[in-house]
Amino acid sequence: MTQGKPIPDTEMSTAPDSDAGLVPEVFQQAVEHAPMAISITDLKANILYANRAFSSTTGYSSAQVIGQNESMLSNGTTPRLVYQALWSRLAQKKPWSGVLVNRRRDSSLYLAELTVAPVLDEHGQTIYYLGMHRDTSDLHELEQRVSNQRLMIEAVFNSSPAAMVVLDCQRRVVMSNPSFCQLAGELTADGSAECLVTLLHDNLAAPIEALVSHGATFSGKEISFDLGGRSPRWLACHGMAIHIEDERADVFFTPGEERYLLLTLNDISELRQKQQDSQLHALKALMAEEELLDGMRETFNGAIHRLQGPVNLINAATRMLERRLGDKAENDPVLAAMREASAAGMEALENLGGSIPVRLAEAKLPVNINQLIREVITLRTDCLLAQGIVIDWQPALRLPWVMGAESRLRNMIKHLIDNAIEAMSTSQISLRELFISTRVENRQVVRMEISDSGPGVPGELALKVFQPFFSTKPPHKAARGMGLAMVQEIVAEHAGTVHIDTGYHPGCRMVVELPFSAAG
Numbered sequence: 001m002t003q004g005k006p007i008p009d010t011e012m013s014t015a016p017d018s019d020a021g022l023v024p025e026v027f028q029q030a031v032e033h034a035p036m037a038i039s040i041t042d043l044k045a046n047i048l049y050a051n052r053a054f055s056s057t058t059g060y061s062s063a064q065v066i067g068q069n070e071s072m073l074s075n076g077t078t079p080r081l082v083y084q085a086l087w088s089r090l091a092q093k094k095p096w097s098g099v100l101v102n103r104r105r106d107s108s109l110y111l112a113e114l115t116v117a118p119v120l121d122e123h124g125q126t127i128y129y130l131g132m133h134r135d136t137s138d139l140h141e142l143e144q145r146v147s148n149q150r151l152m153i154e155a156v157f158n159s160s161p162a163a164m165v166v167l168d169c170q171r172r173v174v175m176s177n178p179s180f181c182q183l184a185g186e187l188t189a190d191g192s193a194e195c196l197v198t199l200l201h202d203n204l205a206a207p208i209e210a211l212v213s214h215g216a217t218f219s220g221k222e223i224s225f226d227l228g229g230r231s232p233r234w235l236a237c238h239g240m241a242i243h244i245e246d247e248r249a250d251v252f253f254t255p256g257e258e259r260y261l262l263l264t265l266n267d268i269s270e271l272r273q274k275q276q277d278s279q280l281h282a283l284k285a286l287m288a289e290e291e292l293l294d295g296m297r298e299t300f301n302g303a304i305h306r307l308q309g310p311v312n313l314i315n316a317a318t319r320m321l322e323r324r325l326g327d328k329a330e331n332d333p334v335l336a337a338m339r340e341a342s343a344a345g346m347e348a349l350e351n352l353g354g355s356i357p358v359r360l361a362e363a364k365l366p367v368n369i370n371q372l373i374r375e376v377i378t379l380r381t382d383c384l385l386a387q388g389i390v391i392d393w394q395p396a397l398r399l400p401w402v403m404g405a406e407s408r409l410r411n412m413i414k415h416l417i418d419n420a421i422e423a424m425s426t427s428q429i430s431l432r433e434l435f436i437s438t439r440v441e442n443r444q445v446v447r448m449e450i451s452d453s454g455p456g457v458p459g460e461l462a463l464k465v466f467q468p469f470f471s472t473k474p475p476h477k478a479a480r481g482m483g484l485a486m487v488q489e490i491v492a493e494h495a496g497t498v499h500i501d502t503g504y505h506p507g508c509r510m511v512v513e514l515p516f517s518a519a520g
Contacts, residue, residue, distance in 0.1 A: 032051050036132050036133070038054060060072075114131065116131045118130075163180035163183045169261075186227075207237075211261055217240045219239075222234060226370040240262050283375060287410070363405070369448060369514070373436060374395075377391065377436075400446060412487050412490040420434055435452075449510070457508050462499070462500040499511055
């Protein structure tokens with residue numbers, strides 16, 4: 001080697017027989033033109049040789065470094081322990097690799113990724129040190145920037161009040177933030193993120209499938225979960241696709257993409273609760289008006305029902321008297337009076353029928369039965385407390401929509417709950433419990449059960465109680481007997497069924513089944 005002190009070829013070359021055909025000049029040129037900074041020092045780290053890359057990296061020419069100690073590149077900020085580890089490895093005749101902070105000729109600093117290896121002679125003794133390093137400042141800066149960005153993103157992700165989860169295309173959880181895990185604990189039985197993802201898919205099947213299949217972003221999809229005794233939860237859901245390039249080496253020249261899914265859930269329960277509280281005040285007034293109209297309808301229908309009997313008897317008696325009198329019927333004053341009474345009765349029935357308040361037709365829209373039950377429970381809370389009734393409300397977390405008339409279905413639920421409250425209001429009933437539950441039955445209908453701890457309904461009356469003006473209450477109790485008849489009428493309007501579970505004891509269990517819409 002021509003730069004610096006010449007190094008004998010016999011000392012530098014311990015090449016195996018396979019390299020016998022290569023002259024030392026080839027090795028010298030290979031080292032000289034190598035893209036990595038290479039230097040050879042004596043055992044005291046004095047530089048004997050430095051290649052061109054060494055000069056371009058450090059800013060020192062070969063003439064400026066030959067004979068100088070490698071410590072000329074030190075900035076003094078590399079910890080002493082690093083150098084101790086370096087010399088300890090070299091003393092063991094083993095190479096050392098690490099990073100130093102070096103200083104260039106222009107006093108600028110750079111990170112040197114360094115490997116120092118001992119050069120051994122034929123007796124295994126160290127005669128030189130071979131140093132190889134490269135400037136990794138840009139790489140370190142890039143890695144640090146990526147690491148910092150990752151830390152910032154993780155901090156935002158983990159501290160966000162919005163629940164977030166990243167899924168792969170098989171809807172498996174890749175990562176989730178604490179807010180999502182907390183939400184899973186509140187909404188699912190086992191508190192797992194996977195269970196919450198399944199629950200979200202059940203409620204957002206179409207948007208999530210479009211996101212998985214086509215990467216179609218969705219935003220502001222609202223879903224609600226009724227938690228029985230606790231306040232319902234409302235979530236605004238957003239979904240977007242994240243496209244990640246394949247990281248495998250075998251597809252470096254033909255990279256593919258992998259799609260991940262980001263779901264973000266914002267809890268809007270407080271906002272919705274305020275809206276519902278405002279709506280409940282208006283609903284209370286509306287239901288009071290509807291109850292008044294229903295009471296008027298029942299009163300008129302009851303009057304018609306009671307008047308119809310005597311009118312029918314008069315008509316029957318009139319026909320019998322007409323047959324008995326034959327030709328003399330036209331001059332009989334009793335028969336004339338009976339005919340007048342019958343006509344007056346029919347006119348009264350007609351007038352009563354025309355006075356019944358007309359129920360306005362209501363459009364059928366998708367209705368959440370859980371929400372209607374909660375509204376009725378909230379509106380009847382004072383009555384439940386006054387009667388000392390303990391209510392156990394266990395709604396299904398996912399309940400499909402029922403296509404129906406909202407106010408009619410709400411009235412149906414109110415009649416059933418009022419009927420249960422009245423059944424438990426007698427002084428003989430000490431245990432007063434009302435159990436309400438909803439669930440999907442046979443993947444076809446929404447099943448609602450309202451059970452009370454009252455005296456129950458005898459099995460032989462299980463069908464008769466749905467007849468108009470029939471009541472199981474004692475005669476001295478005021479009862480119009482139209483409540484369950486109206487329930488049956490409303491359920492029939494919605495192609496559903498209602499019945500009493502005769503096997504339920506003690507107390508009474510009313511079962512309503514309504515077909516749900518495909519949109520649910």
